[in-house]
Amino acid sequence: MDNSRQLIQYVLSGLSNGAIYALIGFGFAIIYNATGIINFAQGEFVMLGGMLTLFFLVFLNFPLVPSIVLAILISTAVGIAFERLAIRPLKNANPLSLVIITIGASILIRGIAMLVWGKDTHALPAFSGNEPLHIAGATIMPQHLWIFSITVLIIAANKLFFNYSIIGKAMRACAYNSQAASLVGINVKTMVLLSFVISSAIGSMAGIIIAPLTMTSYDVGIMLGLKGFCAVIIGGMSSGLGTVMGGLLLGLLESLGAGYISASYKDAIAFIILLLILFIRPEGLFAKKETERV
Amino acid sequence: MLKIKNINTYYGQVHALKNVSLHLLEGEIVTLIGANGAGKTTLLNSLSGIVPSKSGEIIFAGVPISSLAPSRIVKLGISQVPEGRQVFKPLSVEDNLELGAYLHYRTAAGRAEVKKTGDMVYALFPILWERRKQLAGTLSGGEQQMLSIGRALMAKPKLLLLDEPSMGLAPMITQEIFKVIESLSQEKKTTVLLVEQNARAALKMANRGYVLETGKMILEGAAAELLENNDVQRAYLGKDKKEIWER
Numbered sequence: 291m292d293n294s295r296q297l298i299q300y301v302l303s304g305l306s307n308g309a310i311y312a313l314i315g316f317g318f319a320i321i322y323n324a325t326g327i328i329n330f331a332q333g334e335f336v337m338l339g340g341m342l343t344l345f346f347l348v349f350l351n352f353p354l355v356p357s358i359v360l361a362i363l364i365s366t367a368v369g370i371a372f373e374r375l376a377i378r379p380l381k382n383a384n385p386l387s388l389v390i391i392t393i394g395a396s397i398l399i400r401g402i403a404m405l406v407w408g409k410d411t412h413a414l415p416a417f418s419g420n421e422p423l424h425i426a427g428a429t430i431m432p433q434h435l436w437i438f439s440i441t442v443l444i445i446a447a448n449k450l451f452f453n454y455s456i457i458g459k460a461m462r463a464c465a466y467n468s469q470a471a472s473l474v475g476i477n478v479k480t481m482v483l484l485s486f487v488i489s490s491a492i493g494s495m496a497g498i499i500i501a502p503l504t505m506t507s508y509d510v511g512i513m514l515g516l517k518g519f520c521a522v523i524i525g526g527m528s529s530g531l532g533t534v535m536g537g538l539l540l541g542l543l544e545s546l547g548a549g550y551i552s553a554s555y556k557d558a559i560a561f562i563i564l565l566l567i568l569f570i571r572p573e574g575l576f577a578k579k580e581t582e583r584v
Numbered sequence: 585m586l587k588i589k590n591i592n593t594y595y596g597q598v599h600a601l602k603n604v605s606l607h608l609l610e611g612e613i614v615t616l617i618g619a620n621g622a623g624k625t626t627l628l629n630s631l632s633g634i635v636p637s638k639s640g641e642i643i644f645a646g647v648p649i650s651s652l653a654p655s656r657i658v659k660l661g662i663s664q665v666p667e668g669r670q671v672f673k674p675l676s677v678e679d680n681l682e683l684g685a686y687l688h689y690r691t692a693a694g695r696a697e698v699k700k701t702g703d704m705v706y707a708l709f710p711i712l713w714e715r716r717k718q719l720a721g722t723l724s725g726g727e728q729q730m731l732s733i734g735r736a737l738m739a740k741p742k743l744l745l746l747d748e749p750s751m752g753l754a755p756m757i758t759q760e761i762f763k764v765i766e767s768l769s770q771e772k773k774t775t776v777l778l779v780e781q782n783a784r785a786a787l788k789m790a791n792r793g794y795v796l797e798t799g800k801m802i803l804e805g806a807a808a809e810l811l812e813n814n815d816v817q818r819a820y821l822g823k824d825k826k827e828i829w830e831r
C-alpha cells in the first residue's frame with residue numbers, strides 16, 4: 291500500500307472512531323447541562339448497546355433491526371432506572387457525591403454485564419458485510435459509511451430537537467436556570483429524566499454502530515466513556531459542534547499516532563489530550579462564549 | 585381570589601415568613617413593600633411553590649395550593665416575574681416568550697392561542713418584536729424586564745406576581761413598565777401583586793398595600809392611607825424625598 295492510501299485509511303478510521311467519541315460526548319453534555327453531574331456511567335450505556343445487540347442478534351438469532359431497537363430500548367430503560375433509583379432520591383446531594391454515585395453505578399452495570407455475558411470479547415457482524423468499497427482510490431468499509439451517516443443523523447436530530455422543539459427549548463431553559471424554568475411551568479424533574487433518556491439512547495446507539503469495528507465486551511465502556519469525556523471536554527461541555535470537533539480531533543490524532551508512531555500509544559493519546567486541555571484551557575477548545583449582558 | 589392565612593416558611597433554620605397573611609380581591613393591584621431581607625421574595629416564592637410554606641393555608645380561586653408543584657400553580661393561573669428578571673439568556677426573545685406559554689403547548693387549543701397571546705405581548709412591548717430573533721442575554725436591562733413580564737403573560741395568568749420590576753432601571757423605563765402593569769389591570773382585568781422598593785410609585789398605582797418587616801406583616805391598608813402613614817413615610821418613602829421622575 292502506498293503512503294497516501296495508507297494515510298487515507300488512517301484518516302477514515304480516525305474519523306469514524308471520532309464520530310463515536312462525539313456521540314458519547316453528547317451524552318455527557320446533555321446530562322451535565324441538565325443536572326450539573328458528570329455521569330461516569332455514560333460509557334456503560336455504550337457497552338450495553340453493543341452487548342445487547344450482540345445478545346439478540348448472535349445468541350438469540352433475532353434479525354438485525356429488531357436487535358438494535360431492543361438494545362436501544364433496554365439501554366434506555368437502564369438509563370431511566372438509574373435516574374429514578376440513584377439520582378432522583380438524592381436530588382439535594384452535592385454534585386461530588388452524585389458523581390461518585392455515577393461511578394458506583396458504572397461498576398455495578400459492568401459487573402452485572404460480566405455475570406450475564408462473561409468476560410469474552412465478541413465481534414458483532416458488520417451491518418452490511420465486510421466487502422470493502424472502493425471510492426476514488428480509497429478503500430472504505432461499509433460499516434464506516436453506517437457510522438458516518440448515523441452520526442450525522444443523530445447530530446442533526448439533536449440540533450433540531452434542542453433548537454426547534456418546545457421540549458428541547460424547555461430543557462435548555464432548565465439547564466440555564468431551573469427556578470425560572472419552573473416558574474413558567476416546566477417540570478424540572480421530567481427534564482432531568484429526559485436528559486437521561488436521551489443520553490442513554492444516544493450512548494447505546496454509539497456502542498451499536500462501533501461494535502462491528504472494535505469488538506465488544508463487558509468492559510469496553512471504560513475506555514469509550516473516557517474518550518467521549520475527552521471529546522466533550524475539548525468541546526467545552528456542549529452538545530454541539532465543539533464536541534463533534536473534539537471527537538473527530540481525538541479520533542484522528544489517535545489513529546495517526548497509532549499508525550505512524552506506535553499502536554501502543556493509542557489510548558495514551560486521549561489521556562494526554564485530556565490532561566493538556568484540563569491544564570491549559572479547561573473551558574474547552576471550541577467552547578462558545580456565552581452571550582450575556584447585565 | 586387569593587387568601588394567604590398564617591403561613592410560615594423556612595430556609596433550613598432561618599424562619600423567613602412568620603404567620604404571614606394576605607388577601608387579594610379579583611382585579612386589584614396590591615403592593616407589598618419592605619426593606620431588604622424582609623421576606624418579600626420568599627412570600628412570592630411560597631405562592632409559586634418554589635419555596636413551599638411549612639404551615640398555614642394558601643387558597644387560590646377556592647383551591648388549596650400550598651403543597652402543589654410550581655407547574656401546577658402556573659397552570660391554575662399564577663405567574664411570577666422573578667426578581668432580577670431571570671430571562672433565559674442563551675435563548676432568543678421569541679423562544680423565551682414561547683416557553684412562557686409552555687403549558688399551553690400541551691393541548692391543540694392551547695397551541696392555537698399561543699400566537700394570539702404573543703401578538704398581545706408584542707403589542708404591549710413593541711421593542712420585543714424588533715428584538716425577537718436576538719438572544720435574550722444581549723438585551724438591555726429594561727428590555728430584559730419587559731421580556732420577563734412578557735414571558736409571564738404568555739401563560740395567560742389571572743394573577744401576576746411581580747418582584748421588584750423597577751430594580752436597576754432608569755426612571756423613564758420604570759414609568760413605562762408601571763404603565764403597562766396598570767393597563768394590564770384595567771384592560772385585561774389581571775390581578776396584580778407587586779413587590780417594590782420604589783414604594784411611592786407602587787403605592788400611587790395600587791389599591792391596597794402591605795408592609796412586611798423581618799418576616800412579619802406589620803401594616804396593611806388602602807394605598808392612599810399608607811402613603812399618608814407616618815411610619816411608612818419615615819421608613820419607606822424618605823419623607824421629603826421625591827422620586828426623580830416625579831419632579
Ligand SMILES: Nc1ncnc2c1ncn2[C@@H]1O[C@H](COP(=O)(O)OP(=O)(O)OP(=O)(O)O)[C@@H](O)[C@H]1O
Nearest residue numbers: 595598600618619620621622623624625626627667
Ligand atoms: N436561599 C436562601 N437560603 C437561606 N436564607 C435565605 C435564602 N433566601 C433568602 N433567605 C433569607 O430569608 C430572608 C428573606 O429574604 P428575601 O429574599 O425573601 O427578602 P426580600 O424581602 O425579597 O429582600 P430584597 O428586597 O433584598 O429582595 C432573608 O433574611 C434572607 O437572608
Ligand SMILES: [Mg+2]
Nearest residue numbers: 624625626667
Ligand atoms: Mg427580594
